[in-house]
Amino acid sequence: MTKQNKAYKFRLYPTEEQAMVIRKTFGCVRFVYNKMLAERKETYESLKDNKEALKKVKRPTPAKYKKEYEWLKEVDSLALANAQLNLDKAYKAFFKGHTKFPKFKSKRHKQSYTTNGVNENIQLLDGYIKLPKLKMVKIKQHRAIPSECVIKSCTLSITASGKYYISILTEYEKEIETKDIEKVVGLDFAMDGLFVDSEGEKANHPKFYRQMLDKLAVEQRKLSRKKKGSSNWDKQRIRVAKIQEKVANQRKNFLHHKSKALVTNYDAVVIEDLDMIGMSQALKFGK
Template identity: 85%
Template sequence: MTKQNKAYKFRLYPTDEQALTIRKTFGCVRFVYNKMLAERKETYELLKDDKEELKKVKHPTPAKYKSEFEWLKEVDSLALANAQLNLDKAYKAFFRGNSKFPKFKRKRNKQRYTTNVVNGNIQLLDGYIKLPKLKMVKMKQHRAIPTEYAIKSCAVSMTASGKYYISILTEYEKEIESKKIENVVGLDFVMDGLFVDSEGKKANYPKFYRQFLAKLASEQRKLSRKKKGSSNWNKQRIRVAKIQEKIANQRKNFLHHKSKELVSNYDAVIIEDLDMKGMSQALKFGKSVADNGWGMFTSFLTYKLNEQGKKLVKIDKWFPSSKTCSDCGNTQPMPMNLRTYVCLCGLHLDRDVNAALNIKKEGIRLLAIA
């Protein structure tokens, strides 16, 4: 039996007093993070040429600031401790060369804090959740968490429109048996509709962002004409945020359903290991790539396949899937304006379906040698 993790996200409906405490916690977490980062940055600038000495330095903890800033005692201490852990993680990633030096958090960044389970301080109780410093908070629990799943931590967040959510991280034991791979599908990413599979089926992504583009632009223009910080500006800011959240929620819902459908029907899914950031920066592709949500889609696919002992295979992004004939293996140039692959061997096929067939074949080859 191996330990697995699964997160459940629910909407919170805090009272005015609880909402105030939550927002205070956001602020305190941001304040402590920035304080600790400022001290680390100062130390790093002094000792960056002496790495051995830099390793010996003891970094500040949230407890250091509580005597000077008494209001830090009003919020969940575990939330502050997690701010330190997050900074430690970012700092170590920088020294490993995996990321840039940590940046200071700003108020407009995502409002979020994490707390952990200690001595029963977090409990689910019939439409409510008990949280440190907040006591019982009303929650819309639209699906049950199995009783054998142990709660490990909770992340409380607030959207730009002022809605509160909680993500409950659980841990459980499960023996995942690898499924025998029989049904395999290849997916070719397309700007217009997310993907085409090796059986010729299209995802038909509805382009939620494009649907709301005119309305969003109109509401953003209204926002730009209002005095920043005023009551009317804030009301309009919330209107814009609600449209953006609706688009994001529709996209996420579609991608969840589409990934679940694939996982239910196939034992292995083959995709290309694409550089989405590079594609989004390409001429005229930015909005299309962002609207599709391919990165989110592949994340959903990954964990859903893993839960069932199935496989997600990524082939090299330079693999010539579009240029290769899926029938005879011949290669030829395929500029973007050519939508049909025509080969001397007689193949006459939609270029995306042809590419998906090649992706499937290459994935099967990789599975065979794995």
């Protein structure tokens, strides 16, 4: 038996008071992350010529800032601790050459925070989920989580249109069975339609974004005419965000159905290792 992880994503319907706490936690997590990153950069610049002294420097922690910024105590401490872990992971990935140097977080980036399951502080109860600092939050649980799954952590996020979601990471034990590979399919990237398989079948991607271009252009023109920051501008911004979210959801749904069909019908799927971002920049793929 080996331990496996599986995540379940559900829509949340917090009250105004709960939503305010969630948004406050987003801000505190971003603040602590940026504070720690700024301090670590400053320390590195001052001691980069003295590697021995640099190794002895203690890394900043969220607890350090709580004395100066009392309002950090009002949010989930586990969320702040995870901000420190995320920064550590970003640094390790950078020094291994996997990513670029960690950047400061801004309000424009995805807003989210992660809390951990400790002593049953996270529980699912009849259409509600119990969360640290939030108590009982209404949840639309469209699928059941098996009883053998243990909740390890939860990540709360908000979309550009103001919808709240929670991703629940669970852990369970499963016996991995070996399978003989009989049916194999190869997938080749195609500019028109996503991919072509080794049997000549095309994915026939519907091009959801291009279908929505005219409608999106109209709504974006309306947004450009509004005074930024006004209530009408915010309402129009949400209309634009909803269109973009719909396109993203259509893409996800299409890809889920295609991937499910592939793993159902074949024992192995072979794809070419392509740098899609590099190709799009070099060949000017555009949209």
